Amino acid sequence: xxxxxxxxxxxxxxxxxxxxxxxxxxxxxxxxxxxxxxxxxxxxxxxxxxxxxxxxxxxxxxxxxxxxxxxxxxxxxxxxxxxxxxxxxxxxxxxxxxxxxxxxxxxxxxxxxxxxxxxxxxxxxxxxxxxxxxxxxxxxxxxxxxxxxxxxxxxxxxxxxxxxxxxxxxxxxxxxxxxxxxxxxxxxxxxxxxxxxxxxxxxxxxxxxxxxxxxxxxxxxxxxxxxxxxxxxxxxxxxxxxxxxxxxxxxxxxxxxxxxxxxxxxxxxxxxxxxxxxxxxxxxxxxxxxxxxxxxxxxxxxxxxxxxxxxxxxxxxxxxxxxxxxxxxxxxxxxxxxxxxxxxxxxxxxxxxxxxxxxxxxxxxxxxxxxxxxxxxxxxxxxxxxxxxxxxxxxxxxxxxxxxxxxxxxxxxxxxxxxxxxxxxxxxxxxxxxxxxxxxxxxxxxxxxxxxxxxxxxxxxxxxxxxxxxxxxxxxxxxxxxxxxxxxxxxxxx
Amino acid sequence: xxxxxxxxxxxxxxxxxxxxxxxxxxxxxxxxxxxxxxxxxxxxxxxxxxxxxxxxxxxxxxxxxxxxxxxxxxxxxxxxxxxxxxxxxxxxxxxxxxxxxxxxxxxxxxxxxxxxxxxxxxxxxxxxxxxxxxxxxxxxxxxxxxxxxxxxxxxxxxxxxxxxxxxxxxxxxxxxxxxxxxxxxxxxxxxxxxxxxxxxxxxxxxxxxxxxxxxxxxxxxxxxxxxxxxxxxxxxxxxxxxxxxxxxxxxxxxxxxxxxxxxxxxxxxxxxxxxxxxxxxxxxxxxxx
Numbered sequence: 001x002x003x004x005x006x007x008x009x010x011x012x013x014x015x016x017x018x019x020x021x022x023x024x025x026x027x028x029x030x031x032x033x034x035x036x037x038x039x040x041x042x043x044x045x046x047x048x049x050x051x052x053x054x055x056x057x058x059x060x061x062x063x064x065x066x067x068x069x070x071x072x073x074x075x076x077x078x079x080x081x082x083x084x085x086x087x088x089x090x091x092x093x094x095x096x097x098x099x100x101x102x103x104x105x106x107x108x109x110x111x112x113x114x115x116x117x118x119x120x121x122x123x124x125x126x127x128x129x130x131x132x133x134x135x136x137x138x139x140x141x142x143x144x145x146x147x148x149x150x151x152x153x154x155x156x157x158x159x160x161x162x163x164x165x166x167x168x169x170x171x172x173x174x175x176x177x178x179x180x181x182x183x184x185x186x187x188x189x190x191x192x193x194x195x196x197x198x199x200x201x202x203x204x205x206x207x208x209x210x211x212x213x214x215x216x217x218x219x220x221x222x223x224x225x226x227x228x229x230x231x232x233x234x235x236x237x238x239x240x241x242x243x244x245x246x247x248x249x250x251x252x253x254x255x256x257x258x259x260x261x262x263x264x265x266x267x268x269x270x271x272x273x274x275x276x277x278x279x280x281x282x283x284x285x286x287x288x289x290x291x292x293x294x295x296x297x298x299x300x301x302x303x304x305x306x307x308x309x310x311x312x313x314x315x316x317x318x319x320x321x322x323x324x325x326x327x328x329x330x331x332x333x334x335x336x337x338x339x340x341x342x343x344x345x346x347x348x349x350x351x352x353x354x355x356x357x358x359x360x361x362x363x364x365x366x367x368x369x370x371x372x373x374x375x376x377x378x379x380x381x382x383x384x385x386x387x388x389x390x391x392x393x394x395x396x397x398x399x400x401x402x403x404x405x406x407x408x409x410x411x412x413x414x415x416x417x418x419x420x421x422x423x424x425x426x427x428x429x430x431x432x433x434x435x436x437x438x439x440x441x442x443x444x445x446x447x448x449x450x451x452x453x454x455x456x457x458x459x460x461x462x463x464x465x466x467x468x469x470x471x472x473x474x475x476x477x478x479x480x481x482x483x484x485x486x487x488x489x490x491x492x493x494x
Numbered sequence: 495x496x497x498x499x500x501x502x503x504x505x506x507x508x509x510x511x512x513x514x515x516x517x518x519x520x521x522x523x524x525x526x527x528x529x530x531x532x533x534x535x536x537x538x539x540x541x542x543x544x545x546x547x548x549x550x551x552x553x554x555x556x557x558x559x560x561x562x563x564x565x566x567x568x569x570x571x572x573x574x575x576x577x578x579x580x581x582x583x584x585x586x587x588x589x590x591x592x593x594x595x596x597x598x599x600x601x602x603x604x605x606x607x608x609x610x611x612x613x614x615x616x617x618x619x620x621x622x623x624x625x626x627x628x629x630x631x632x633x634x635x636x637x638x639x640x641x642x643x644x645x646x647x648x649x650x651x652x653x654x655x656x657x658x659x660x661x662x663x664x665x666x667x668x669x670x671x672x673x674x675x676x677x678x679x680x681x682x683x684x685x686x687x688x689x690x691x692x693x694x695x696x697x698x699x700x701x702x703x704x705x706x707x708x709x710x711x712x713x714x715x716x717x718x719x720x721x722x723x724x725x726x727x728x729x730x731x732x733x734x735x736x737x738x739x740x741x742x743x744x745x746x747x748x749x750x751x752x753x754x755x756x757x758x759x760x761x762x763x764x765x766x767x768x769x770x771x772x773x774x775x776x777x778x779x780x781x782x783x
Contacts, residue, residue, distance in 0.1 A: 136691050142636045143637070164684050164687065167681050187714075269569065490639060
């Protein structure tokens with residue numbers, strides 16, 4: 001990790017980065033932070049440090065460059081690596097530095113001035129108009145504004161404003177203790193609480209050099225996979241609802257409720273909150289492995305029976321087939337995460353590439369390859385993942401039955417549910433595979449407290465791809481495309 | 495071609511009978527923490543147990559020794575774990591009965607003046623909502639939530655909770671809405687749209703703040719002091735170390751009538767709040783539990 005303090009340093013680093021990505025590595029994130037005054041030369045002023053993360057094989061590499069103190073800008077990365085498009089807009093929002101050569105430097109996560117709120121026009125032509133859809137949308141939805149430019153039916157251009165629900169999560173992490181940080185990580189993207197807690201804790205554990213006890217790793221997988229099932233069933237319910245299949249939507253809603261109730265039966269929270277702590281888990285599941293296996297069996301049968309029926313309902317499939325296609329080339333260039341990438345022939349699954357907790361010993365069932373990249377492929381990938389999840393869950397329940405109950409006893413500090421994990425200082429990346437894709441945390445600790453924490457959800461990385469999937473699709477396809485992405489706005493705006 | 499209508503009959507009726515009949519799940523579910531013992535010999539350090547600053551101990555002569563603000567509780571359980579002699583998880587009816595008609599009503603134990611204020615608030619609300627009794631339309635607005643609250647609100651529309659059976663419907667237009675159901679901590683970006691939605695609603699209108707984030711800002715806006723080193727951006731830290739981009743709950747943007755704790759609030763908690771909001775269910779929080 002070298003820190004050349006010049007602008008050419010940035011340009012030089014970007015070229016290296018672009019070469020690595022061309023060679024097959026994946027761009028995983030770009031964050032900026034002011035170098036803390038007492039770790040550098042205070043007299044020279046605070047320098048802005050840009051950290052690019054690259055997923056390569058079994059690890060995440062961090063490449064850094066420090067801008068000269070007071071620098072007003074730097075050469076943009078986006079022209080070389082298109083996936084940095086939104087990352088550089090966030091850095092511009094946060095620090096005001098200008099990535100020179102960036103194609104569109106509008107506010108992304110911070111609420112800009114009134115002129116930023118004028119309706120943008122990207123497509124000119126007879127009869128073109130813009131539909132501002134949001135931030136208060138019909139139905140129970142998260143706040144986001146879609147600006148749909150249309151001549152009536154087709155959608156030649158889509159613009160998204162995500163800043164409405166920016167909550168300053170990254171900022172809020174500053175000053176928190178390592179143990180408290182996990183509470184905030186769970187609330188960064190509420191529907192992927194477990195995955196965010198895992199990614200955060202993996203970073204903390206990497207700094208501390210500790211690893212959770214084996215049974216704790218099993219409990220972590222248990223909750224992470226239940227979260228995946230709940231999310232994928234939720235996507236199926238929303239797609240069925242968009243197609244007007246009221247009974248199918250209702251049945252998937254019932255299944256989702258059963259999953260959430262199973263989670264609350266295991267840990268007391270419907271979203272698995274409070275389970276994952278740095279060093280392990282807070283408590284053993286409150287349900288016996290036998291009862292868990294029985295419920296999992298019933299649940300899998302119910303979910304998969306309805307999934308099979310849904311995938312045999314031709315009026316439904318007609319709406320998804322060829323809708324919202326993401327080309328494999330675009331998915332690869334962007335490093336599309338999770339089911340969106342997998343549906344377009346690009347698989348970046350942290351559980352297999354960089355396995356953690358109990359995944360190395362459990363392994364994953366192989367899944368079918370998909371290349372079409374449409375909403376139907378994305379749903380098919382989700383069903384494959386649900387099958388994988390139930391297989392993992394069954395094996396976790398059997399393994400838990402095999403572990404000595406004494407190993408996971410109680411929350412009173414006596415049991416070995418968590419390894420001691422109280423790091424003082426250091427920096428590390430942590431990751432976990434959320435239902436939406438890989439979640440990445442870059443955590444820096446000083447004096448036992450968080451000095452900087454960059455959470456990067458799969459939702460943030462993937463949502464920008466919505467720009468590119470409206471090839472020939474019309475307004476009525478919009479709900480299908482949005483639901484098939486299955487992202488959370490909370491994780492985007494943070 | 496699969497026969498969805500037949501599949502739909504497969505599991506019989508899955509809808510809860512609550513509130514007409516008790517529901518096992520409503521009562522078997524972890525709610526915000528409660529104070530179970532007032533007489534603490536050493537209240538020192540109790541307030542440090544809570545990451546959101548919900549606990550105050552030995553504040554003054556007029557207040558009792560230990561008080562807990564359920565509107566700030568994010569259900570982390572640290573207080574109940576560290577001091578089971580003082581704090582406990584709420585269980586039983588609190589899962590669905592935790593909504594309050596004043597902000598102070600969420601602070602336990604209640605003071606006599608709080609109970610008076612709650613009574614007055616209930617009378618005022620009843621007067622306003624008398625016309626709504628059997629048909630209520632709700633407009634939901636996400637004011638900067640973490641996304642889990644939306645799942646719990648959506649659950650109300652599913653077959654298990656099915657609010658339609660109670661004559662409650664969600665509506666797209668604020669012009670048709672009687673109740674504004676707000677989730678989230680009140681992000682700066684949503685202040686304008688949220689206010690505009692409220693302004694567009696006809697009288698009488700009722701506002702529900704759903705969840706610890708909406709009530710108080712939860713973990714985002716309070717609690718921990720941020721003494722540590724901090725990379726400063728234009729969005730500086732708030733007065734008490736919280737995020738400056740949220741407003742510490744939505745009550746600074748719209749006038750809140752019903753306060754629902756929980757992070758996120760359970761569907762039964764939301765159902766309960768909706769019924770309290772329109773006077774269909776007495777809010778029967780007891781003073782000191």
